[in-house]
Amino acid sequence: MTLQEILDTLQNTMQQLEDAGVNDTNKHDLRRVITRLKIALEGAIFDPLRELDSVQVPDTSQLKALAVQVQQEIDNEKARVALVQKLVAVSKKVIRAAGVPLPV
């Protein structure tokens, strides 16, 4: 039985009491129970959000550390490229100085 079904049943009982002209402490208690149930029903709307605690987001902290290492490799590769370019430029000069024609 859902909260809504319980509430409906209690409200029917309440209505029967009113129709019968009953106005005693029991009826008042029933009304209070209904009130509490209505309040609880407002909470039930948001209950599925409690499941969020079980939703685990993957730990990505390692990615940050590894990205730093990749950046280091990028910097190293750029340094290697600069060195290669310098070596080739020097080699070209030496070859030209030796009288070997090279394309521009």
Place this chain on the structure above:
Amino acid sequence: MEKQGLVHASRAKAAQSLSVLALLCTLGCGTPMAVKHLSAEQVKVQNSYLGALKAYFKVIEEFADAQLKASNFRLDDIAKKAAQDETNEALKPVAAAQDDASRRKILGDLANNVQDTGTAVVEQKHTNAELVAKLKAKHKEMLEAYQNILDAQQKLDDYIQLEKADEVLVNQLVGVVGVNKDRITQSVTDIANIEGQIEKAFKAGVVEQAP
């Protein structure tokens, strides 16, 4: 014999050229363009997906906020109606009370009951608000994780798009020789074909010379 020697010489030269060009091509190929394109596209798509995810979470959060407001409104209404009912139910006993002490007790009970309902309403509002805040916090956590994934992918892409030292070296060398890489690749293919033909001719020559 002369024919066989010629075939051997051609074969050796072709193999040597093939090795050199294959080495050059292997060194100079660097990261294939297909890999670079996929990597760039992946970063682009992930960026776009992050945007969609943010927009989606925003809508869900607005929906949750609206639900919370509606629920708070209903809770206030419940509290108000309960207070009204409590008051109505207390009116008759107060009127019928024989003395002040009885009246005070009835009014005290009325105040307590109204306060109890009010407290229950406030607590429920607080619980609901906490759950919606939890939803938003989870969204934030998920977006941060996705941003980290995207940043890592971007970093990988930076590396993939980078012109590598061996690639630069071969580009410079082929520039010196005056050919381009496409021609080298084509040459390697051509040489491989020629070698295949030489191999066939060589086998045919051996068969012909066999007694």
